[in-house]
Amino acid sequence: DKMKFAVEPISLSEAMEKLRQKKVAKLPILNEGDELVAMVSRADMKKGRTNPLAAQDANKQVLVAAAVVPRKTERERVNMLIEAGADVIVLNASQGDSE
Known part of the structure; x- marks a missing residue:
């Protein structure tokens, strides 16, 4: 077949x-x-x-978001997320707990 x-x-x-x-x-x-x-x-x-109201791009693919903390140790992860095609990257700073 x-x-x-x-x-x-x-x-x-x-x-x-x-x-x-x-x-x-x-x-x-x-x-x-x-x-x-x-x-x-x-x-x-x-x-x-x-789910007709799901957030989608122009190709009808579901949008992908990721949250990162604002630390130098996250830089590599942010670069990997960008390379992988993440649509949104959110900085998650909890009550000023950042470097």
Whole structure:
């Protein structure tokens, strides 16, 4: 049986249509190097219908936020969060407890 997947670039609506056509629960999205770059699932479709007010970006992906404390030791973590694509980084200073 052939593996079912899609290749980027592909819009979310195109991926959802392929998911329906291929009658699968999950559809891997690969880049030109055959690396996995995304996964679309029927569960995602259901969540989109049941949570229409979820905070999403232009690609309909849920926004990701992280909280960090304002300390020098957190700099590496902040850089890793930025590299990973976090949408929001919140500085969490508890009652002036910062360096």
